């Protein structure tokens with residue numbers, strides 16, 4: 001187990017939970033930034049900029065050398081960015097537009113060490129095919145409250161709504177924290193002791209990941 005001290009620059013309960021799987025010592029700090037898109041920015045540029053911005057938010061009590069991790073997740077449908085729904089009507093429109101189609105989920109990661117200028121970045125793009133759910137199912141899912149704090153208005157991990165029928169990429173990335181990509185990013189830091197996040201991720205998700213090995217050798221996948 002690594003002995004480094006980590007900060008998760010995030011309010012996301014999913015990211016907190018996923019990082020807690022690793023058994024590391026970490027604290028969360030809010031990373032409140034303006035998440036609106038800039039004119040002329042494509043989805044990849046957008047998500048990378050937001051992850052970077054979250055990572056650079058100052059944490060008053062962080063000490064030099066401590067590691068700050070931030071991420072941003074967006075859903076992209078035909079080049080349009082779907083962030084979190086602003087209200088239930090918006091959630092309905094998003095879920096309706098995603099039904100019976102394939103879209104991309106992009107998570108950008110940003111990692112820095114306090115006191116050092118460099119920020120390490122990674123992006124992870126997955127394809128998700130949604131099932132052909134009915135309007136009544138969308139309405140029931142919205143009533144559950146689950147969509148409102150999720151990009152695209154859904155959680156792939158929601159067992160009741162189970163929105164996805166097909167998937168290619170990194171499941172953990174769609175949930176907000178691609179752990180193999182995190183591990184390979186952390187390995188670029190001088191004093192990081194390698195850990196086997198791939199094993200932990202697969203165990204926690206109960207999922208035999210077909211891309212782990214390729215991610216860990218540095219392929220631009222998932």
Ligand SMILES: Cc1cn([C@H]2C[C@H](O)[C@@H](COP(=O)(O)OP(=O)(O)OP(=O)(O)O)O2)c(=O)[nH]c1=O
Pocket residue numbers: 009010011012013014015031054071072073074075084105149150151152154155156157174175176
């Ligand atoms: C698509 C999808 C998103 N999500 C979540 C992950 C993220 O928490 C959220 C995307 O919003 P983000 O803006 O990436 O993150 P956040 O606002 O929740 O947290 P913070 O910025 O403080 O780190 O959507 C799922 O949990 N499952 C999914 O299938």
